[in-house]
Amino acid sequence: DAKTTQPTSMDCAEGRAANLPCNHSTISGNEYVYWYRQIHSQGPQYIIHGLKNNETNEMASLIITEDRKSSTLILPHATLRDTAVYYCIVTVSQGAQKLVFGQGTRLTINP
């Protein structure tokens, strides 16, 4: 599975958009980008995933560059409850998925 690089920590003001970057320069053609987050003392929570097109759901938007070497997770109107560690994971989409979690980005939403 491709290695991902994320900033260690980020801050964002409540109500503003939080943009979390991820680099995955060695991504293969059949690998998807998945985002999970982990709020303190809970299990990780799936957010969104994509292959090459931009994706949006009720939680977030995912922007993947045309060369697929990086992506950005966007939380459009961050709330205090979005404070968590965010993980960007690259993996194949079918079969037995093995999620390789890096250190993630610790996002703090400030009032």
Added chain:
Amino acid sequence: KAGVTQTPRYLIKTRGQQVTLSCSPISGHRSVSWYQQTPGQGLQFLFEYFSETQRNKGNFPGRFSGRQFSNSRSEMNVSTLELGDSALYLCASSLNAANYGYTFGSGTRLTVV
């Protein structure tokens, strides 16, 4: 609907003992994965089961084993516990991981003394 249920939530064991952790996936989910989370190593994949078959395994010693039953419930076992096995053990299930991702339980926190 009920989420992924892991039991027990907390466990204290002594070095050398063995332990069995249980995971009940969301109804209809046939894929179950296990992860270990420690402050030093972060989240690490242990193994994944689908229809009672182990399809993928992480880089853990043979002391770590698992199984899945016909109702998709899963157990993991750790034998000859070591202090370093103290961790949060997380179970995740999925209907179709490719399209819906995994739903994680709250975990079992194991302390080895």
